[in-house]
Amino acid sequence: MSDGYFNEELLNTEIKHNVLKRVLLKSLAISSVARLREDTDLYAFVDLYAGEGIHEDGKLGSPLIALETIDSFTYINDFIKYKCLFTEIDEVRCNKLKQNLSSYKKSMKKQEKIEIICKKGDWCEFAESMIEMLKETKWGFIFADPFANQINMDLFINILNTEYIYSLKDIMIFVNYNAFKRIIGTGNKELIQKVADFFGITVDKFNSEINTDSSGNIDFKIFNELLIDRLKETNKDFISGFSIPNTKNGKLTNSDYFFLIFCTTDINMVDEFYKCLINEMVKVKSETTYICTLHQKINNAILANPITLLALFKVLTSSFISWKYNLPEDVPTKNQIIDYLNDLSKKGLITFKVKDNSVLSKRSRSFIKLNKNLTKNHMDGVLITNVKE
Numbered sequence: 417m418s419d420g421y422f423n424e425e426l427l428n429t430e431i432k433h434n435v436l437k438r439v440l441l442k443s444l445a446i447s448s449v450a451r452l453r454e455d456t457d458l459y460a461f462v463d464l465y466a467g468e469g470i471h472e473d474g475k476l477g478s479p480l481i482a483l484e485t486i487d488s489f490t491y492i493n494d495f496i497k498y499k500c501l502f503t504e505i506d507e508v509r510c511n512k513l514k515q516n517l518s519s520y521k522k523s524m525k526k527q528e529k530i531e532i533i534c535k536k537g538d539w540c541e542f543a544e545s546m547i548e549m550l551k552e553t554k555w556g557f558i559f560a561d562p563f564a565n566q567i568n569m570d571l572f573i574n575i576l577n578t579e580y581i582y583s584l585k586d587i588m589i590f591v592n593y594n595a596f597k598r599i600i601g602t603g604n605k606e607l608i609q610k611v612a613d614f615f616g617i618t619v620d621k622f623n624s625e626i627n628t629d630s631s632g633n634i635d636f637k638i639f640n641e642l643l644i645d646r647l648k649e650t651n652k653d654f655i656s657g658f659s660i661p662n663t664k665n666g667k668l669t670n671s672d673y674f675f676l677i678f679c680t681t682d683i684n685m686v687d688e689f690y691k692c693l694i695n696e697m698v699k700v701k702s703e704t705t706y707i708c709t710l711h712q713k714i715n716n717a718i719l720a721n722p723i724t725l726l727a728l729f730k731v732l733t734s735s736f737i738s739w740k741y742n743l744p745e746d747v748p749t750k751n752q753i754i755d756y757l758n759d760l761s762k763k764g765l766i767t768f769k770v771k772d773n774s775v776l777s778k779r780s781r782s783f784i785k786l787n788k789n790l791t792k793n794h795m796d797g798v799l800i801t802n803v804k805e
């Protein structure tokens with residue numbers, strides 16, 4: 417996969433970049449007006465696996481996409497300074513990146529505000545300076561985009577949990593499940609140890625978790641569960657993820673092994689992440705006969721006990737969504753969840769008990785209907801009860 421990666425931007429890479437662009441812009445917008453925001457706060461962008469900055473076909477890579485996005489962010493509440501750190505292990509790529517960064521910076525309107533640091537080497541070597549930089553910046557976005565899964569997760573999570581750094585920085589990680597599968601197939605003990613380390617479990621536990629059938633297939637749901645458990649160590653409220661397709665012969669394949677994972681404490685950030693997925697899916701996916709799995713998941717979650725809207729949202733957003741098996745209607749955005757709940761309320765199948773009437777739509781007279789633009793607190797104050805027949 418790595419050979420020729422920077423020759424042209426493949427369609428699946430374009431999807432990844434579209435998501436990065438949109439989620440980073442939202443992160444800037446949300447943090448710039450956040451309750452804890454002070455005028456002197458700085459914003460950090462960290463790209464641990466930076467690459468060359470531009471593909472040979474002229475399409476921008478993640479470092480320049482980040483700079484372009486920061487430059488295009490023109491709110492009154494703009495940050496006084498941005499610190500952008502890029503690390504790239506390959507010498508030739510890093511030299512290209514440095515050139516690309518310096519010529520791109522000259523074209524930026526906000527060049528005075530943006531400090532660019534570009535380091536050649538394994539990002540793990542720069543952990544201390546990274547921590548220093550992250551301490552100086554309250555807000556930010558960390559992107560880890562390796563070819564396979566070479567992330568030293570212990571160090572990554574340690575950095576994220578270092579004092580000051582935790583909480584207000586969003587994290588996006590690319591994970592390649594096929595690379596795990598290939599390693600398991602080799603039976604190489606050293607490599608399997610690395611995969612177990614990635615998930616933070618022993619090799620014995622890892623071996624007992626992987627569910628192989630007689631044909632040697634591995635259910636990727638196991639990786640999802642292991643990864644969600646592992647990333648809980650970041651202490652973020654939302655660990656969400658979806659697969660993106662691969663590209664073969666210039667076309668997107670309906671595959672399911674490249675995953676984008678997003679960790680955040682902000683409910684509107686996780687919502688934006690899933691809106692990006694819908695945006696990408698509607699361009700390519702459609703089906704006529706179809707049962708909406710989001711509706712099934714909501715039915716299951718509200719079946720037994722009353723549940724708050726926030727708890728329901730957390731359940732739905734922390735089970736990863738599949739590009740292969742899901743459709744746009746399955747994606748757990750606030751809008752799609754609340755639409756379905758309102759529909760159930762209209763049919764008299766559920767009731768809402770609310771702490772604050774402002775969550776209710778005033779326009780609806782015939783049944784109790786929720787507004788869509790609800791905050792985390794609002795959602796915590798809505799109790800959904802299934803009406804038993």
Ligand SMILES: C[S@@+](CC[C@H](N)C(=O)[O-])C[C@H]1O[C@@H](n2cnc3c(N)ncnc32)[C@H](O)[C@@H]1O
Binds near residue numbers: 509
């Ligand atoms: C998938 S590419 C990154 C693409 C880039 N994020 C983009 O969207 O344009 C992965 C890059 O990570 C680099 N890399 C691999 N291991 C690394 C490490 N430990 N530290 C820093 N860079 C690394 C590779 O040389 C490669 O250029």
